[in-house]
Amino acid sequence: MAENPEVQVEKGASLWRDAWKRLLKNRLAVFGLIVIVLLGLVVIIGPTVLYWLTGATADAIPENSDLIKSFPPSWQHPMGTDEAGRDLLARVIQGGRISLMVGVISTVVSLLVGVSYGAIAGYLGGRIDNIMMRIVDMIYAIPYILIVIVLLKVFGGANTPAWIQGLSRTFGGEGNQPLSQIFLLFFALGLVSWLTMARVVRGQILSLKNQDFVMAARATGVSTFGIIFRHLVPNALGPVIVYATLTVPSVMLTEAFLSYLGLGVQAPFASWGSLASDGIKNIAIFPWQLLFPGLTMALTLFSLNFLGDGLRDALDPQTRKF
Numbered sequence: 001m002a003e004n005p006e007v008q009v010e011k012g013a014s015l016w017r018d019a020w021k022r023l024l025k026n027r028l029a030v031f032g033l034i035v036i037v038l039l040g041l042v043v044i045i046g047p048t049v050l051y052w053l054t055g056a057t058a059d060a061i062p063e064n065s066d067l068i069k070s071f072p073p074s075w076q077h078p079m080g081t082d083e084a085g086r087d088l089l090a091r092v093i094q095g096g097r098i099s100l101m102v103g104v105i106s107t108v109v110s111l112l113v114g115v116s117y118g119a120i121a122g123y124l125g126g127r128i129d130n131i132m133m134r135i136v137d138m139i140y141a142i143p144y145i146l147i148v149i150v151l152l153k154v155f156g157g158a159n160t161p162a163w164i165q166g167l168s169r170t171f172g173g174e175g176n177q178p179l180s181q182i183f184l185l186f187f188a189l190g191l192v193s194w195l196t197m198a199r200v201v202r203g204q205i206l207s208l209k210n211q212d213f214v215m216a217a218r219a220t221g222v223s224t225f226g227i228i229f230r231h232l233v234p235n236a237l238g239p240v241i242v243y244a245t246l247t248v249p250s251v252m253l254t255e256a257f258l259s260y261l262g263l264g265v266q267a268p269f270a271s272w273g274s275l276a277s278d279g280i281k282n283i284a285i286f287p288w289q290l291l292f293p294g295l296t297m298a299l300t301l302f303s304l305n306f307l308g309d310g311l312r313d314a315l316d317p318q319t320r321k322f
Contacts (some may be wrong), residue, residue, distance in 0.1 A: 029310020109190025114197025122205030202235035
């Protein structure tokens with residue numbers, strides 16, 4: 001029997017391909033994605049390009065006898081200078097590196113802890129699940145910002161763990177205490193951001209663990225560890241990715257608040273939060289010192305939230321607005 005040449009076999013579309021198509025239809029999400037990509041490129045190559053164009057660096061303090069070193073925006077300094085005479089655009093780019101690293105690394109730490117904890121609790125169930133989630137409830141009862149402050153105070157300075165000091169020596173040289181504070185901040189924020197992630201993952205695992213593919217894996221002798229991390233966790237990645245995208249701006253805001261209190265990023269390094277904290281002292285005289293770091297941070301946070309909302313709608317079409 002001859003086959004009909006006009007019959008065409010339609011290719012099936014995967015979940016991720018359909019989600020990508022739906023994401024591209026969301027204008028705010030696409031705008032957020034473009035802004036995040038551009039900001040990433042700017043913080044990576046921006047300092048080199050800026051130095052090549054203007055000779056400005058984030059730490060260069062002009063050597064002159066002028067009493068006033070805070071100059072308004074100009075062609076030479078597009079965002080003006082800070083109270084020490086340093087180029088504010090270079091400082092904002094450097095601050096972007098620190099702020100984005102704080103958001104991304106702390107979110108990765110919360111992912112590793114929260115996904116593992118929630119997946120194990122959800123799959124094992126019973127008394128183990130009850131005990132593990134009551135521990136989460138007890139930690140939830142403590143304001144997380146207080147936990148971060150305690151961690152920074154207890155393990156900061158001379159009490160910084162040896163492995164964090166080793167990281168700071170690797171990336172910044174011997175005795176780089178401000179860099180040790182940054183690494184400690186990364187892990188302190190990550191270790192208090194995993195609680196909601198654990199609950200989200202546990203809920204997903206509870207809805208998946210009695211599915212046919214899990215029973216098949218169990219029947220073929222796959223270990224508990226293999227079922228959790230090779231079969232269940234990959235199928236729960238949709239909500240995890242969405243919540244991770246929304247965790248980044250939350251962590252960045254927390255870092256900004258800590259920098260305002262003097263517990264965040266320390267000189268000579270800077271973040272958008274520390275730059276805004278410095279700028280608010282001179283807001284009446286030199287408003288650009290607060291305006292530009294604040295606007296840059298606000299644009300980043302809005303873009304991350306737009307992207308997170310778009311990913312949520314793309315990965316869960318039932319919540320989409322028609």
